[in-house]
Amino acid sequence: MKLLNRSLQYLSLSMLLIVSIWSVVFYLDMMDEIYDSIDDGLDNYKLLIQNKAEQDSTVLLKNSFDESNYAIRPLSESVAFKIYDVYKDTMIYMPFEEDMEPVRLLTSAFEHKGKYYELKVISSMVEEDDLMKSLLQHMVWLYILLIVCIIIINNVVLKKLWLPFYNLLQQFKDFRLGKDSGLTEVKTNINEFEELQIAGQALISHSVEAYNRQKQFTENAAHELQTPLAIISGKIELLLERDTLSEQAAETLSEVLQISERMNQLNKSLLLLSKIENKQFYNNQDISLTKLVKQGVDEFEDFVEFRNLSIDIRESGEVHLHMDVVLAGILVSNLLKNALYHNIERGEVIIEMNENKLHICNTSASVELNGNVIFNRFYKSDAGRQGTGLGLAILKAIVQLYGFKITYSYKNAMHCFEITFR
Amino acid sequence: MKILLIEDELALQSTIKESLEMEHYLVETASDFNAAMEKLFIYDYDCILLDIMLPGGSGLHLLEELKAHGKSGNVIIISAKDSLDDKLEGLALGADDYVTKPFHIAELNARVKAVLRRNRPEGKNEIVAGELYMDLDQRILLVSGQTVALNRKEFDILRYFLLNKNRLITRTALAEHVWGDNIDQSDNFDFIYYQIKNLRKKLQEAGAVTEIKAVYGIGYKLVEL
Structure with missing residues (x-):
């Protein structure tokens, strides 16, 4: 749930509570005021009637409410003394409303010329249910209005306020280690966002630094190994040329030499890989993929003949790419080698290319590979192979450098690699 | 020198x-x-x-x-x-x-x-070894004066051998020189063997006494008799 919606949820719930409590309090308070004012009116009326009775004793004969708002009946003295002014709510039939309606009734007693009378005065009341209904309506409208206002404020003001946050978030999302160097500064005068930005920047620069150091280490290590490896191979090669060696010693030495050559190969591949990742190939130019592929196929002509392979090139027009010429060469030759070396006797290679992709399929003795791991460094489909396990990793590194995509699939008993350029 | x-x-x-x-x-x-x-x-x-x-x-x-x-x-x-x-x-x-x-x-x-x-002043780009004559510019091989047709790779292999006459050339060195730098060696050894076999056959058929010998199963040596 979005923060905006979540805050709206809390706000609307608390608003509902506040408005409800407020309405109850308001209602009670208002009713209190109304009663107060009606009761004052009744008191006043009572006084007026008493005064009128002093002058006009016919008033005392009016013993039912009828058209006016009071009624008087005589009382015995003992009863009269027990009567205090009492206000109460009661119902009376109102012909106008054709219904029983609530009224406020004041019951009082007074003495007139030694006789005691009970006086009842009524006043029409506010209709509480109507009042409540009306109040509820207003409350609902107030609530709706408040929520609408909050939504508007949320969406306009808060969104604007949160803009730096979303900007930073997007940058974090888009950040790729090895590709970007840091965050673009986001202008904000809100402390929290500023702190987030500083923390994010620090985190990123730590990661970048560690990443660079690690990359640099691989390159330096591979680099430093070159001379010792050259010495080992050279010395063994020279030793093997001496005729003084016994057959057995020579064989052992040959094995050592083979291992040291594997190490050389591994080291070269590692160095190449880290150089690609360290972006040391930037001699980008317009190259023809079509030509490169044909040249590559030409290069392997003998091998193709040797294994009786058939190569089928399907092209639609010449495909041009803008990339480093060395890397393009490695890309094509690695793909080709992969398809040729892992093939079977009288196998088949199909190369399809157009402006968007290069698709290369080959028959093979091996079963479907796991597309998720084959591009990992040092991945080997079977442990017996003596390859470096870096060929596909190098392919992937080149492909990534140029923003291409490489995918593996297994179709019709053929292993297929597809590079999408756009 | x-x-x-x-x-x-x-x-x-x-x-x-x-x-x-x-x-x-x-x-x-x-x-x-x-x-x-x-x-x-x-x-x-x-x-x-x-x-x-x-x-x-x-x-x-x-x-x-x-x-x-x-x-x-x-x-x-x-x-x-x-x-x-x-x-x-x-x-x-x-x-x-x-x-x-x-x-x-x-x-x-x-x-x-x-x-x-x-850097030699006379400057003809050729290698002569016994009965073998190799013109590097025109990519021609003559054995005892007779032209022997070699395909491109065979020519490259032989040239490499002639430049390293009587010296050990490991298969890896040969593969790197002839088929490029980043070759995946182990996949290639039977192929190299096949290429050498063809080259030997052509030399023998042309009557060359110069021979490519296998050395300890790790490489080859061109021996001029």
Whole structure:
């Protein structure tokens, strides 16, 4: 749930509570005021009637409410003394409303010329249910209005306020280690966002630094190994040329030499890989993929003949790419080698290319590979192979450098690699 | 033929020196910038093998000095740095070739020979070994005066063997030289065997006495009888 919606949820719930409590309090308070004012009116009326009775004793004969708002009946003295002014709510039939309606009734007693009378005065009341209904309506409208206002404020003001946050978030999302160097500064005068930005920047620069150091280490290590490896191979090669060696010693030495050559190969591949990742190939130019592929196929002509392979090139027009010429060469030759070396006797290679992709399929003795791991460094489909396990990793590194995509699939008993350029 | 080897790593220096002496070159060595500078301007060499990273200064700086004196034409740079920039800079300074560590001694041997041949005044680009005659420009092989048709790779293989006559060429060195630098070696050995077999057959059919021999299952050697 979005923060905006979540805050709206809390706000609307608390608003509902506040408005409800407020309405109850308001209602009670208002009713209190109304009663107060009606009761004052009744008191006043009572006084007026008493005064009128002093002058006009016919008033005392009016013993039912009828058209006016009071009624008087005589009382015995003992009863009269027990009567205090009492206000109460009661119902009376109102012909106008054709219904029983609530009224406020004041019951009082007074003495007139030694006789005691009970006086009842009524006043029409506010209709509480109507009042409540009306109040509820207003409350609902107030609530709706408040929520609408909050939504508007949320969406306009808060969104604007949160803009730096979303900007930073997007940058974090888009950040790729090895590709970007840091965050673009986001202008904000809100402390929290500023702190987030500083923390994010620090985190990123730590990661970048560690990443660079690690990359640099691989390159330096591979680099430093070159001379010792050259010495080992050279010395063994020279030793093997001496005729003084016994057959057995020579064989052992040959094995050592083979291992040291594997190490050389591994080291070269590692160095190449880290150089690609360290972006040391930037001699980008317009190259023809079509030509490169044909040249590559030409290069392997003998091998193709040797294994009786058939190569089928399907092209639609010449495909041009803008990339480093060395890397393009490695890309094509690695793909080709992969398809040729892992093939079977009288196998088949199909190369399809157009402006968007290069698709290369080959028959093979091996079963479907796991597309998720084959591009990992040092991945080997079977442990017996003596390859470096870096060929596909190098392919992937080149492909990534140029923003291409490489995918593996297994179709019709053929292993297929597809590079999408756009 | 006099060669100056400028390399600070003594173990490598002795290896290269030994290999070159097997080819009957006179090899002098220098292991730092100043020693190299001194030798370079006192003596003349037919070929100079130059390491870029030297104690006391950069090999590229030496190359600049040589270029200023018009002597940089027979330099082969040996370096652990194989970035394109260094290569281009070295070649721009007049170096003739560039090999990257680690290299096979057969490869260095072939490069040295190529430089020496290129700088020969008579300048016909050919290799003669016994009954074999190889015209490198026109890519023709004659055996006892008869043309033998070789395909492109077979020609490259034989040339490499002739440049390393009587020397061991490991299969890896051969694969790297003929099929490119980043070859996945182990997949290729039966293919190399097949290629060598074809080449041997062609030489035999043409009546050549020069022979390609297998050595300890690790490589081959061209032996001139």
